[in-house]
Amino acid sequence: xxxxxxxxxxxxxxxxxxxxxxxxxxxxxxxxxxxxxxxxxxxxxxxxxxxxxxxxxxxxxxxxxxxxxxxxxxxxxxxxxxxxxxxxxxxxxxxxxxxxxxxxxxxxxxxxxxxxxxxxxxxxxxxxxxxxxxxxxxxxxxxxxxxxxxxxxxxxxxxxxxxxxxxxxxxxxxxxxxxxxxxxxxxxxxxxxxxxxxxxxxxxxxxxxxxxxxxxxxxxxxxxxxxxxxxxxxxxxxxxxxxxxxxxxxxxxxxxxxxxxxxxxxxxxxxxxxxxxxxxxxxxxxxxxxxxxxxxxxxxxxxxxxxxxxxxxxxxxxxxxxxxxxxxxxxxxxxxxxxxxxxxxxxxxxxxxxxxxxxxxxxxxxxxxxxxxxxxxxxxxxxxxxxxxxxxxxxxxxxxxxxxx
Amino acid sequence: xxxxxxxxxxxxxxxxxxxxxxxxxxxxxxxxxxxxxxxxxxxxxxxxxxxxxxxxxxxxxxxxxxxxxxxxxxxxxxxxxxxxxxxxxxxxxxxxxxxxxxxxxxxxxxxxxxxxxxxxxxxxxxxxxxxxxxxxxxxxxxxxxxxxxxxxxxxxxxxxxxxxxxxxxxxxxxxxxxxxxxxxxxxxxxxxxxxxxxxxxxxxxxxxxxxxxxxxxxxxxxxxxxxxxxxxxxxxxxxxxxxxxxxxxxxxxxxxxxxxxxxxxxxxxxxxxxxxxxxxxxxxxxxxxxxxxxxxxxxxx
Numbered sequence: 161x162x163x164x165x166x167x168x169x170x171x172x173x174x175x176x177x178x179x180x181x182x183x184x185x186x187x188x189x190x191x192x193x194x195x196x197x198x199x200x201x202x203x204x205x206x207x208x209x210x211x212x213x214x215x216x217x218x219x220x221x222x223x224x225x226x227x228x229x230x231x232x233x234x235x236x237x238x239x240x241x242x243x244x245x246x247x248x249x250x251x252x253x254x255x256x257x258x259x260x261x262x263x264x265x266x267x268x269x270x271x272x273x274x275x276x277x278x279x280x281x282x283x284x285x286x287x288x289x290x291x292x293x294x295x296x297x298x299x300x301x302x303x304x305x306x307x308x309x310x311x312x313x314x315x316x317x318x319x320x321x322x323x324x325x326x327x328x329x330x331x332x333x334x335x336x337x338x339x340x341x342x343x344x345x346x347x348x349x350x351x352x353x354x355x356x357x358x359x360x361x362x363x364x365x366x367x368x369x370x371x372x373x374x375x376x377x378x379x380x381x382x383x384x385x386x387x388x389x390x391x392x393x394x395x396x397x398x399x400x401x402x403x404x405x406x407x408x409x410x411x412x413x414x415x416x417x418x419x420x421x422x423x424x425x426x427x428x429x430x431x432x433x434x435x436x437x438x439x440x441x442x443x444x445x446x447x448x449x450x451x452x453x454x455x456x457x458x459x460x461x462x463x464x465x466x467x468x469x470x471x472x473x474x475x476x477x478x479x480x481x482x483x484x485x486x487x488x489x490x491x492x493x494x495x496x497x498x499x500x501x502x503x504x505x506x507x508x509x510x511x512x513x514x515x516x517x518x519x520x521x522x523x524x525x526x527x528x529x530x531x532x533x534x535x536x537x538x539x540x541x542x543x544x545x546x547x548x549x550x551x552x553x554x555x556x557x558x559x560x561x562x563x564x565x
Numbered sequence: 566x567x568x569x570x571x572x573x574x575x576x577x578x579x580x581x582x583x584x585x586x587x588x589x590x591x592x593x594x595x596x597x598x599x600x601x602x603x604x605x606x607x608x609x610x611x612x613x614x615x616x617x618x619x620x621x622x623x624x625x626x627x628x629x630x631x632x633x634x635x636x637x638x639x640x641x642x643x644x645x646x647x648x649x650x651x652x653x654x655x656x657x658x659x660x661x662x663x664x665x666x667x668x669x670x671x672x673x674x675x676x677x678x679x680x681x682x683x684x685x686x687x688x689x690x691x692x693x694x695x696x697x698x699x700x701x702x703x704x705x706x707x708x709x710x711x712x713x714x715x716x717x718x719x720x721x722x723x724x725x726x727x728x729x730x731x732x733x734x735x736x737x738x739x740x741x742x743x744x745x746x747x748x749x750x751x752x753x754x755x756x757x758x759x760x761x762x763x764x765x766x767x768x769x770x771x772x773x774x775x776x777x778x779x780x781x782x783x784x785x786x787x788x789x790x791x792x793x794x795x796x797x798x799x800x801x802x803x804x805x806x807x808x809x810x811x812x813x814x815x816x817x818x819x820x821x822x823x824x825x826x827x828x829x830x831x832x833x834x835x836x837x838x839x840x841x842x843x844x845x846x847x848x849x850x851x852x853x854x855x856x857x858x859x860x861x862x863x864x865x866x
Contacts, residue, residue, distance in 0.1 A: 246666070246668065249658060273658070275658070275666060276663050276666060277661065277663070278661065278662065278663030278664070279661065279663070280636055280660070280661040280662070281661050282658075282659075282661045328661075329661075330632065330633075330636050330659070330660065330661050332636060332637055333633065334633065335630075335633060336629030336630060336632055336633040337633070338632075367629070368629075369628070369629025369630065369632075369633075370629060370630045370633070371628065371630040374617060374619075377626075377628045377629065377630065378629075379629050423626075427617065427619035427620065427817075428616075428617065428619070428620050429619055429620045429621055429624075429817050430624060430626065431621045431624045431817070432819055480791045480819070481791065526790075527690075527693075527694070527789065527790060528651075528694070528789070529690060557690075560647070560650045560651055561651070562627065562651060562652070562654065562655040563624065563625060563626045563627060563651040563652045563655070564626065564627055564655065565626045565627055565628050565629060
């Protein structure tokens with residue numbers, strides 16, 4: 161009995177010391193290690209139509225596809241970020257994906273950003289998502305739908321990511337007003353060839369935004385992007401036996417866009433209910449030459465293209481955790497060239513078809529860190545109408561994600 | 566030419582001699598800190614509250630309007646302890662404002678200068694939205710407000726040294742009135758001591774710690790997760806054997822779960838102001854505690 165009286169305080173003391181030590185240790189660790197976020201994304205896809213995916217009038221590149229059928233993994237991503245010192249912030253994001261049986265690690269973002277220039281100036285350098293448009297700089301796991309809108313798929317091959325430099329300035333006005341300019345390499349779709357000694361792309365953007373009362377917020381953006389392109393490769397075409405032709409484009413490309421977002425939440429408390437309406441429109445003009453690499457003799461055509469597209473989508477969180485959304489997207493193109501047969505081979509003839517799609521989605525978020533989604537689309541990307549269905553999970557582990565606007 | 570020079574000298578003279586009002590622009594994450602800044606800074610500061618009593622401070626988006634506001638701030642005053650971790654770091658990075666970076670004198674976290682409760686031993690997301698640095702809702706303990714006020718007035722003096730005598734005088738004045746008010750509140754709140762109260766979220770830890778109130782249960786099964794029917798039926802059982810006096814929630818929380826439970830177990834439900842603007846009568850920190858204690862006492866009867 162006496163023994164118990166002696167040991168109990170010792171045990172408690174030991175325990176509390178251990179706890180104190182554990183928390184102190186955890187706090188030190190947390191403050192010096194980078195924030196690590198792991199995003200897991202898996203899905204089940206079903207299509208009513210098995211033919212190869214096309215967007216007539218658009219050369220497909222980057223990640224422009226419907227994604228796999230049946231069970232497959234989506235965009236699994238590992239991201240590290242931290243303040244480097246009082247001058248810089250750094251971030252690296254890798255995507256682990258499987259292509260034809262081999263596991264590949266893709267470098268999606270690797271940049272540093274200034275923290276302390278002040279006066280609203282920020283400089284970013286490295287590989288980053290371009291800040292043009294509204295959705296372009298959002299990671300796929302933050303999208304409201306499983307797949308990118310057709311205009312992003314057709315014009316950017318998913319998203320614009322490039323290596324380079326960005327300057328931005330937040331103008332000291334009452335209303336949010338931000339200006340930015342980017343100079344990048346242009347080695348990746350929809351540019352290509354890293355023209356001008358690896359300085360092939362320029363982009364500019366201006367963003368405005370504000371609140372209307374306490375329940376409404378909005379943002380309006382304008383974007384411009386231009387590139388010198390050398391041999392932008394597109395999806396391959398198998399021609400007869402063993403002959404593979406790759407359509408490539410060389411020339412100039414110029415894109416303009418406008419984007420708009422409106423958000424509503426009663427009293428500005430988005431936790432219970434909220435509504436988001438967003439729309440983007442892009443138009444791209446290109447002038448140059450299209451060749452079919454691998455053809456013999458080499459087939460080529462002059463190319464004068466105007467391609468445009470837009471989407472309008474709305475997502476409504478009607479009760480906590482549950483959201484429903486609808487998206488309509490559409491593309492148009494008017495492409496001319498000296499050899500219409502080569503344009504057709506390259507996928508640049510719209511074949512009299514207007515790609516469009518209607519999508520409905522329903523998702524459930526158990527917490528801020530997990531989401532399960534069901535999505536159904538009626539897809540008229542090309543002549544054969546397709547019904548797509550996706551079931552998807554997206555979860556994030558690790559550091560608390562940012563609540564972007 | 567002579568006229569132009571005259572005009573400029575008049576303008577210069579006007580600029581130099583005009584009284585400098587509101588020299589410090591303060592961005593407060595929550596209305597309680599805007600109110601404390603007003604108490605201490607008087608006419609030398611102008612404050613902006615980024616959220617209202619009707620908004621859950623955990624779930625704010627880095628809206629364009631907030632970025633524009635924080636861009637021009639001389640001082641940022643927030644709760645800290647990860648309450649704003651979903652949006653404040655993003656605002657700070659987007660703002661390009663050198664004065665308000667963490668570690669600079671223009672960045673002030675209230676929770677970092679007081680002792681915090683609810684510091685978790687194990688950090689695991691399966692226990693809900695827990696904060697590694699402890700419970701961040703520190704403004705609901707007037708004793709902690711007193712400590713925060715002392716640090717905050719010194720910070721104002723660092724940023725605006727010319728006003729340091731002014732801030733000191735205002736702090737003394739506030740402090741005196743505050744100490745008196747605390748005594749009075751403690752007397753008024755005597756009947757609440759030892760009572761058991763059901764909360765929606767553990768917002769109330771500091772208020773209850775101060776007044777000796779026991780948290781009987783929380784409507785959220787885990788911090789940050791909405792109440793479920795299963796959890797409510799479990800609460801019904803435990804609260805029938807060990808009853809509580811009332812159920813409290815904040816203006817930014819949905820009252821549905823609290824009201825449903827209140828009907829089942831026949832216990833009053835009270836919406837407490839939580840912060841400035843939570844009810845029409847709450848216009849400053851003094852009102853906040855006066856009204857909260859009145860409402861709690863009212864529900865006891």
